[in-house]
Amino acid sequence: MRVNPRSVNAVAALCLNAQALFTVGILVVIICIIFIKGIANLNLEFILAFPQDMGRHGGIFPSIVGTFCLVLLSLLFAAPLGLGTAIYLTEYTRESRLTTLIRFGVESLAGVPSIIYGLFGFIFFVIKLKMGWSLLAGSLTMAIMILPTIIRTSEEAIKSVPVNLRRVSYSLGGTRWETTTRVVLPCAAPGILTGIMLSIGRTISETAAVIFTMGSSLRLPTTLMDSGRSLAVHFYILAREGISLEKAYATALVLVLIILAINAVAYYFMHRITSKYS
């Protein structure tokens, strides 16, 4: 007996719709819960004030600053290095043992759990290099952690740029560098940006590796050598140690809003780049 292809199609369409809705649904439910539980404690004072009594009262200003510093510094270290590696792997070398080795290294780094990065950062940056718990140690550790993501997404993005566009540039007397910077990278920009957004997301939401390397000081970090507490760490400590669940949810809400805002800004700029080049 043969099932009517139309019915199969109808069932498949239904299933796929349901799956897609379910995925969006989970996201919506999570955001709604955080929103409902956090909105009561979220106000301007919470954002701009310093925490008091371990975070039981007051705000989260130092943590917001700490989070932004951590993200920016990590990207400052990891983005040029990762993009450079990706460009080298795709444009400046042919497949060889060396590239296989580099790729293997990158894949392995991507699979290492974050707590291991934390331990490494603690032993190497914090103790061996005597940085102490600091923004610098934290961001260097996070940079190593997000490096594989940046390399892999950039590499994929660069590879997806048609070979023919490169040939056009070469045929017009372009050098490899000119071809890379003027043709390949603008075309690959959206993909590269996606990798950077993923990395930002990972840095913002990381707790284990950050506690080990940046510490959890509630003071406002003013130099690279100051310890600080990122929002995710603050949330973890507030919730884990039962200090204040209300403040924890408000912190989580700020975290989510920051991620949404960064995404919105990034996509705005990406749109401007792509509309310029297409």
Place this chain on the structure above:
Amino acid sequence: MDCKINFEQVSVTFGSAAVLRDINLQVCRNSVTGFMGPSGSGKSTLISLVNRMIDFENGVTIEGSVTIDGSNVLAPRTDVISLRKRVGTVFAVPLPLPRSIFENVAYGLRLQGITRRPLLDEMVAESLSKAFLFEEVRDRLDTSALKLSGGQQQRLCLARTLALKPEIILLDEPCSGLDPISTAKIEEALSELKQEYTIVLVSNNTKQIARATDYAAFFYMSALVEYGETFSLFTNPAMQQTEDYIQGKFG
């Protein structure tokens, strides 16, 4: 005849497969020379030696010499970047860069360090006019080149090449995807351009070779079968294979 490009005993192998065997051919200055032959006969490979785009292929062995005005472009110390400014290329498919019409033509000029806007404006307009495209796009130079039709895109690619004022223009089956009207426009442009440039036109289309070229070469199975003035090659071919190909008996 006044020789611009001289192929001497050129043989090319990809891995173990011979793509070109012992080619001897002289391309005449300020003329349109056509290379025809079935696909795989090696004609595109031959022009990729002139602009050294063959460098991007792996596992290629090249013998013989290709000289432009007497200097061998296959020599290892040839400056490939400046060579490609002297030898312009138009590819088989229109390949506009994902930028505006203006920026496509200005791309090569900017690489040469020309950034002064009035000068760029002038050179872009001049190049577009030479490619018979300016009138169609003059009021929308800032729109994306990807929005042009296929025929317009190919003329844009020609204009982009002309902007660099090359000595030689290589066209690798430039009309393979174009309609007859667009093709006619390209051919019209070529007949004007040969006053200033040396043009090599690779084509599968024997009628196009007959219409648009002064000299024609017929390639078959990696070898040059016959080469001569287009008119005599088409009216009185010396080789049976050439005659069969022209008459459409194979290929």
